[in-house]
Amino acid sequence: MLLIPCPNCGPRDETEFHYGGQAHVAYPENPAELTDREWAEYLFYRDNTKGAFAERWLHSTGCRQWFNMLRDTVTYDIQAVYPMGEPRPDKENAATGTTAPTLTSPVSPEGAVK
Numbered sequence: 001m002l003l004i005p006c007p008n009c010g011p012r013d014e015t016e017f018h019y020g021g022q023a024h025v026a027y028p029e030n031p032a033e034l035t036d037r038e039w040a041e042y043l044f045y046r047d048n049t050k051g052a053f054a055e056r057w058l059h060s061t062g063c064r065q066w067f068n069m070l071r072d073t074v075t076y077d078i079q080a081v082y083p084m085g086e087p088r089p090d091k092e093n094a095a096t097g098t099t100a101p102t103l104t105s106p107v108s109p110e111g112a113v114k
């Protein structure tokens with residue numbers, strides 16, 4: 001059982017949440033121009049990562065807000081919780097070539113994002 005740190009409510013039991021799938025899947029700019037295959041890939045194809053994976057979660061029986069969570073799919077270790085629309089915290093500096101910050105303790109006991 002996971003103890004998920006909701007950014008609004010703090011740590012709560014996994015049963016209060018709904019999994020929303022992979023985070024950062026951008027809606028196509030011109031969906032009408034996609035082929036059936038491209039559209040199907042947008043709708044149904046998702047990464048199957050072993051290790052750090054960015055996911056969407058809904059605190060359905062709490063604040064009813066969506067948020068993103070970076071979770072290790074092997075160890076279930078929750079590495080970061082961050083708002084929808086924000087870049088993935090371990091890859092935000094990838095474009096500039098700088099080193100990504102370490103994620104030793106990004107989540108405080110209150111569940112707030114560091």
Ligand SMILES: [Zn+2]
Pocket residue numbers: 006007008009010059062063064065
């Ligand atoms: Zn909440």
